[in-house]
Amino acid sequence: MKIMLVDDHPVVRQGIRLMLAADPSLDVCLEATNAASAIDILRRPNAEIDLLILDLNLPDQNGFVVLQESVRHRPSLMVLIMSIQPEEHMAVRALKLGASGYLSKEAAPDELLKAIATLQRGRKYISPALAEWLALDVSGHREGLPHERLSEREYQVFCLLSAGKAISEIAESMSRSPTTISTYRSRILRKMGIATNAGLTQYALQHALIR
Numbered sequence: 516m517k518i519m520l521v522d523d524h525p526v527v528r529q530g531i532r533l534m535l536a537a538d539p540s541l542d543v544c545l546e547a548t549n550a551a552s553a554i555d556i557l558r559r560p561n562a563e564i565d566l567l568i569l570d571l572n573l574p575d576q577n578g579f580v581v582l583q584e585s586v587r588h589r590p591s592l593m594v595l596i597m598s599i600q601p602e603e604h605m606a607v608r609a610l611k612l613g614a615s616g617y618l619s620k621e622a623a624p625d626e627l628l629k630a631i632a633t634l635q636r637g638r639k640y641i642s643p644a645l646a647e648w649l650a651l652d653v654s655g656h657r658e659g660l661p662h663e664r665l666s667e668r669e670y671q672v673f674c675l676l677s678a679g680k681a682i683s684e685i686a687e688s689m690s691r692s693p694t695t696i697s698t699y700r701s702r703i704l705r706k707m708g709i710a711t712n713a714g715l716t717q718y719a720l721q722h723a724l725i726r
Contacts, residue, residue: 517563517564517566518543518544518564518565518567518568519543519545519564520568521546521548521553521567522568522570522597523574527570534627535627537628544564545562548573549573549574550573550575550576550578550580551576553581554581558588564589566631567585569581569594571600571605572600576671576675577671577675579667582596582612583612595614595616595634597620597627599620601722602642602645605724608670612667615634616634616641617640617641617645619642626642661707661708669699669702669703671689672689673719675688677712677718677720682697682700700712703715
């Protein structure tokens with residue numbers, strides 16, 4: 516199986532490679548350190564990839580952008596999100612966008628191999644803890660968090676604003692006008708009940724949505 520890693524931390528990529536080395540059939544053949552380079556590789560028709568292991572916290576864009584591009588350009592590609600962000604905050608959004616599974620970076624090495632084996636059998640992977648959380652969610656016994664009210668585009672802008680990006684920077688990176696981004700910002704603040712960008716940053720840090 517040919518695997519592509521997308522993570523901006525060399526130590527993390529090395530650690531994942533070491534974990535995967537336990538199975539000789541798994542070959543990490545491609546790596547990317549940001550969303551732009553990952554998307555560039557995904558768009559190359561000659562790039563052979565069976566599995567994408569993707570972090571969500573990337574320096575230029577949120578990893579969900581890469582996930583959406585993978586679904587658009589390679590709908591059959593398996594995508595395993597491997598993130599430090601809490602499963603209960605991100606996994607549902609990731610699965611709805613087309614991810615094949617979600618795994619915490621704090622998981623044991625054998626859990627990563629188990630997740631990949633599950634995906635190879637054509638099934639989605641979620642941890643037992645996440646399965647329990649989803650059961651509560653479906654039963655209506657869980658109160659949703661403010662950021663879960665955001666659309667995908669609003670969530671993308673929210674992450675960039677929380678990381679301290681200016682509206683002009685966000686507009687350029689998303690190929691949108693500053694006016695459009697300002698409109699998104701207003702919607703985000705209203706939906707989340709937060710008054711300022713600093714408040715967004717505080718919320719994102721509190722819920723481990725940025726680092």
